[in-house]
Amino acid sequence: MLQIQDQSLRPLTTAHLAQTMSLLVLSNLDLQEKVMQELADNPALELIEERVCPICHRPLKKGERCLECSRKNQDEGPIVFLSPRDSMRTPRSTQLEDDLIDLEPAAPENLTLSVLEQLAIDLDPSDHQLASYILSSLDENGFLQDHPILIARATHSSLTQVHAVIDLISHVDPPGLATAGPREALIAQLDQFPQKSPLTKIAKSILEETFAELGRRDFEGIAMRLDTSVSQVRKAIAFIHDNLTPYPAKAFWGSGRQPAAPDPNVYHTPDILISCNPIDPDGPLMVEIFSAISGWLRVNPLFRKAISNNRKEASEEWLKHMERAALFVKCLQQRSNTMRQLMRVLVIEQRKFILHGDRFLKPMTRAYLAKQIKVHESTISRAVAHKSVALPNGRIIPLNRFFDRSLSVRDRIKEIIISEPKAYTDDQIVDILHKENIRIARRTVAKYRAIEGILPARLRHKKSAQVAARV
DNA sequence: CTATGGCACGGATT
DNA sequence: AATCCGTGCCATAG
Structure with a gap:
């Protein structure tokens, strides 16, 4: 028979392999794709887009969490819950394999450092972490593609904080850095020019109001819209051309672009988020595990019903689908369940480390953890590999660091x-x-x-x- | 002679 | 079975 095996959780022994005819491997990284694929192939499987509590299945409003449910389910200790990953993994962060160190780093370290140095004066020390996170998120053109809200979430900052820091960054040396695109970059650079000549005013209007026309080189159109002469427009555009660059990062590293050296302490969207209890700082920590898919996966009840209605005519194929779908969801459930337990133990045992820093990490092997939650060692190994976790202080570290002996x-x-x-x-x-x-x-x-x-x-x-x- | 880095071995971990 | 990690021994730089 056909079997589905979630490799990221199940122990994988040679014996297992031998007795398994067909193996569907779900690795952590492309889990999302696998789910989508399965969803497309198997009509018995259904994805409910609506947010539901993973435990009590109660529908949730956007952003709401089923706290009581989580608490009830886990007697006491840290509150662990799953939430949908709001942002799909961006392509570049999906390709990271091995150590998270390889994570898309776009902006070279020297650029990052240079900006941080300049920022040191104006930047509130508490925003330092946030700033380096933002800098590490820039793409190779120096643009910030991730939405500010995501950044705020990942770094435990408020949206206004994020905006403030972005604003600071965009006005230091390579001006226009960390903006959303060429247009914003140009505008930020224009702000750098202290004297407000009529020329810069026009230039600004062009950028703000008629950027599309600029792309088409429709000078007449621009002049019409802004109510000036074509020659004025030409001058302003020449000014933009000569003094500004739409790709801020290029100006900085010029042609000699170095292979990026990412800051190993900064990663992208974490897979897990640990935060302090907002009500009681000394109380249990809160752990949020982002799932690969947003929504809720289940066997389509209509499908099930259809089969039981005309049981006899139910084709072999349909039954297969059913079976496979059931197995599939079960695997995923087990997977998230293990993940919850895993984090629960981890957070209890390493509370000091999470709150007070590296010094307090007590050496712990994956094997020990495996015994605690009664799963095979390889299960743990798979589960903690290639995942990153955001700590309450905003640092994002690989989950594997919890097992660093030294x-x-x-x-x-x-x-x-x-x-x-x-x-x-x-x-x-x-x-x-x-x-x-x-x-x-x-x-x-x-x-x-x-x-x-x-x-x-x-x-x-x-x-x-x-x-x-x-x- | 002392402080370090290289190579490699054995035991633990994955 | 493959890999990682702490160490011991030895060569070498200062």
Whole structure:
């Protein structure tokens, strides 16, 4: 018989493979496509667009969540719920494989850094994270394609905050950065010109009101609409042409474009969002898991009914469809169920880490977690791979980081070195750590240093510990 | 001689 | 079965 196997959850053993005739693999990444495909192929499957609570199936209004339901379902502890992913994955973030590090980074790091430096003066420190997130979201032309609302959500910021930061960014050195498109970029650049000559006024009107005509080079039309002469229009356009660039980022990196070096601490739309309880900050954390599809998948009840009505004539094919559809939804349900449990345990165990930073990550293996929620180890492995999670403080990290055995120690080492008067040697660091009950070999300290990009003691002497501090 | 980085091995994890 | 990680040993740079 035909079997459907959700690889991202089910243990996949060779034995399993052998006894499974046909295997439909659902990887995390293209799950959405797979669902769509299945939806197209299988008439028994039905997608309900309307938002429903995944637990009680009660229809929900836009943005509403079934809180009581979530709470009831999980006795106590963190509140975990699924919500539809409002934004479909953009093509570029879908192609990321391996580590999320490969994530589409468009804007080169030097551009990002340069802008951040300029921003440092005006920018409220608390918006720093937001700014770097926005910068990392720019496409290769320097435009911001993601909607501000999405950004606000992903970074725990208010919409006004996001707009304010975008406005700041668009007015520093490569002017027009982080705007929505060429037109907005040009307008932002025009704002840079302090003196408001009649020429710039016309130019602005052209951009704001008759951009389409500009594209068609319809100078007469523009002149008519703006009630000026064609020669004025020509002058203004010449001005735009000479002084402004529709693609702000190009002006910055010119021709010598570097392969992008993305900030490993910034990712795109997270798969999971952890936030503090707005009512009670010390209470349970809230976890929001974004599902691949928006809507609710089920076996079409009409289909089911049709079959039971004329059971005898029901064709073999129909039954197959039914069976397959049922299996399909079951897999997906199981999948989200596992994901919920997984996050629940994770959030309880690593609360300190989530709230107070890297130092408090307690080493935990996927195997341990697997035992806790009684699933196969490989299930966990698959489930946490290729996913990113947004922390309450706005940082977005790969879910796999929860299983980094040495993160807390590395963090401690970083601190020791930064706050140290005069260059510690690796051996001395070992001693310090030893007194804190952290037993690692000298060689290991060296490795960690390397990972964090910290220079050896000799070269470090005074200056450059800031390189690592910036992250 | 000391502090580091390279290679490689064994055990744990996935 | 494949991979990752901490370490020990040894060569080398200072």
